[in-house]
Amino acid sequence: MHSATLAINETLQARKAAGEKVLHLGFGEAGLPVPDDIAALVSRAAGRNSYGAVVGSLEAREAAAGWFGRRGLPTEPDQLLFAPGSKALLFALLAALPGDLVLPCPAWVSYAAQAAIVGKRVIDVPIPAECGGIPDPELLEQALTQAKAAGANPGVLLLTVPDNPTGTVAPAEYVRAVCAIAERHGLAVVSDEIYAELCHDGQPAPSATAYLPERTVVTSGLSKSMALGGWRIGFARVPDNQWGVELMRDLIGVASEVWSSLAAPMQAAAAHILTDPDEVTGHIAAARRLHATVARAVYDEFIRAGALCRAPQAGFYLYPDFEPVRDDLARQGITTGAELAHVLLERYGVGLLAGEAFGDEPRALRARVATSLLYGESADERWTALRGDAPLTLPWIAGSLDHLREALTGLTQG
Template sequence: MTMHSATLAINETIQARRAAGEKVLHLGFGEAGLPVPDQVAAALAEAAGRNSYGPVVGSHEAREAAAGWFTRRNLTTDPDQVLFAPGSKALLFALLAALPGDLVLPCPAWVSYAAQAAIVNKHVIDVPIPAESGGIPDPALLEQALTRARASGAEPGVLLLTVPDNPTGTVARPEHLREVCAIADRHGLVIVSDEIYGELCHNGGPAPSAASYLPDRTVVTSGLSKATALGGWRIGFARVPDGPWGAALLQDVIGIASEVWSSLAAPMQAAAAYVLADPADVTDHIAASRRLHATVARAVHNEFVRAGATCRAPQAGFYLYPDFEPVRADLAHQGITTGAQLASALLERQGVGVLAGEAFGDEAQGLRARVATSLLYGESAGERWEALRSDDPLTLPWIAGSLNHLRDALAALVP
């Protein structure tokens, strides 16, 4: 029996508490928390009459736009290499179902990877992440893990990377990624590279991609839920490698898609075609959101460090992964010895919702949690627009109030 996704479950729990009148600081769910640009909404509205089924892979218009989007990001792509779906999550599942072999996974990693692997009966081979950043396995440990896995009867076949990373909010070093790809090549692994946060590097630069180092066996997935904050629209897309192997894989995924989701909703394909053409209103919106994500994530990071936690500095997206190990003794006096107990204490005693590291495959005894900062920008579209346009969003009353709430909560938890 599969469990309710931890990220969706905590979102629903916190929403229910808020509806009941509780004051809860929502740091548990990775929704991008920003409004829809007017021109993007107009593109969707204009396509509202498109109510026919389309090709499983997506319209030529959408695939051509996605191919151009990849090509402008130094990954030359033909429209025939692209597939659309209702969210990248569906594509990740279809790829795991289509590709042979067990799943090699950095640890910690986004909650749904291991859950999806379990649904399609793949073993999960966990490999710790490097100390500097998440999203990829530690190159120094990967080869050993593959050898041990084969000795125990597993069949490593798929390596799933997330660059930039959820849950740590960091970007893998290019030299580490290159080494990981070289090991994957030696062991005949296929890489699935989840790059949905690729537009949100805080320094404005591109994130490194496994497709640059192992182009013939890397599948890239992305979507519009993070950079353009269109999570509820469920628009995902994938790029398979050029050549016969990629074409065969695409056909396998099309077969799965045709039986599961048929096609991405036609109006959403029109919206995707507009966004992926990189019009100025979209690229400006993404640049502004990148600045806001970086500013607020840094401020939240400072609060956790002030409270005694260690935490990688945020580099992309809107996540942090604080570790309260330095204050374990203080927390133990309050009966807090695991990540789940830490998350429970923050929610029940202090009204702060986070997700325990255990949900991301981390050890249960670790005092770690995934913190999402993107729902601090405001409750209404007006507040979120103001945050997006502000030169100093930390002074806005609702963001300043949230930071004060967090500061007080952490001070009460770790006196």
């Protein structure tokens, strides 16, 4: 089955190519240009055309070890594995770790799909009202007990802090609580921290490694913080214990048969970026500010239209809920999230993804909104948005907000 996020991106790109006016809110690409010095580095490394070690070069792993260490998590190079994107690592982990998958609901579209591919059941647990990315601690224990009684074998708890699809950061006390439950039930924790550099307030996101270090694997990459999605650079960190050693062995087994190794020029890029040079940290800080500014402006439009929505705290996502205007939408024949998304696209040229794609209830009038493709169509426009003090006044961003406002007004008042 085609990934819902990739499918909506291809659909909207095709409509744009055909000359249609569309507002692309469906795909979680970071939407920023590549810094010249990073592009030049890869160009210089283009001659590295040999296969390397499955885990990645020592240079890249040492850089990643230092990157984790500067964030309060001492790490050795042999705890690290590079891959063509963190998505491949998440799949390898689900293939290597025993037991069924415990998943917050809603969650990023690929977690459940990957679990299905490797034959795992998915045990959905609703997220708390305040945030996404973690199961509600008050519901998790009960869900595990019920799943075991029904014949499931919970083995892996997957957390996303900060979160996609809600754009929120789970409070540390919630992360601590779910880790305590995971420990009692003998679960491994996979902590997807791909958005951890993009907390809008610049503060570190809480990590499960602080509360269950001996059973937590971290995945991350450069697709979001450095807008290098197309470069496919991901890395994973396993614990520094016998469990981690055995898991790394199994991950290498999967990696060696699936992707062999991360492309050598990409390893050269990672080895530089992960040393946190000033130009990289400055670029990420500017991106963080832009993401926060535009996400907040889009959030305001949904609130103005009568939707409920968690305020954005990280990355470039929102998860509006149109339940307060259900009666108005029902008069137009809109009773599900899928119908909501369909009408917005076909009638108003606004593309987003229904919450159903993320495991939400089909009848819920919720959707995932990605704001990061509003920064411009060209590299020049995107650089202007990134470097400017008032991105919302730029004609292309202001025009996108006007498009959204007109669509939401027509939707809720039509």
